[in-house]
Amino acid sequence: METNDLRKAGLKVTLPRVRILEILAGSHGRHLSAEDIYRALIEQSEDIGLATVYRVLTQFEAAQLVKRHHFEGGTAVFELNEGEHHDHIICMDCGRVEEFLDCGIERRQTDVATRLGFSIEEHNLILYGRCRRENCPHRRKRS
Amino acid sequence: METNDLRKAGLKVTLPRVRILEILAGSHGRHLSAEDIYRALIEQSEDIGLATVYRVLTQFEAAQLVKRHHFEGGTAVFELNEGEHHDHIICMDCGRVEEFLDCGIERRQTDVATRLGFSIEEHNLILYGRCRRENCPHRRKRS
DNA sequence: ATGCCTGCAAAGCTTTTGCAGATGC
């Protein structure tokens, strides 16, 4: 039950927050911008302002319920924080985003940081490429 | 001679472009925002508009003379493209940026991409940590 | 009942663009 996540974060259980959580949960791994979420709300006839979407997402980020990514070009995108870490690979043709985790890469990152005299706190790895799926070449895919 | 780089890129050798290249070359690895460069120009009494800085940087990026990074929080930063690729580690306390290259990480990235059915075009890896230098703990260091 | 939320509109920031004049070749 997501409403408990809200309570645990010290946030009141309000309709905008619940709806936004639902939309994020229903995005099946797609990464949504504030605008994406705003439009999704409009589609389901919820009268929630864009400013609220931003505010809620910022609160969710502070509460570690979501992660904010900057990918490329100004617009931030958000995804539910499922707990376990992963990195991203993005298709430059169709915009599809896949997630992955490679222990070897993770380990070597720690090694590099140590070698340079840093203690690593977090990291951000994005691969840009082209996927060879037959349904790729044009436009973002609906899930 | 940097003016040749400009010519090779099909760009006329103008004062703004030369000055901006010089500033980037003299930044000793520090990553500069458009605003940083603009202020540096003002300091040396060059009357060059911020819009021009942005335009020139965009042209330089297209000509692969510089790389644009998005690091964190809205503002893009730029560095001279020295040819060989590297990644970044950033100190969350003092903002210091170090560069590194780890062949193991590079190789595994390619492997991961292949496994997922992508051909990798480029990537972006940033480690965030805390450096333990005695001169670190507060504020960004002037070079 | 009270304090946290929300909507709206306005402001803030970074970046881009239109246009008339200036400059490199």
Added chain:
DNA sequence: GCATCTGCAAAAGCTTTGCAGGCAT
């Protein structure tokens, strides 16, 4: 001389903030 470039100012995103009213608890 001509095309490209620049400065200025205005516009265009994306995101944040102020304020008055609304809602969860």
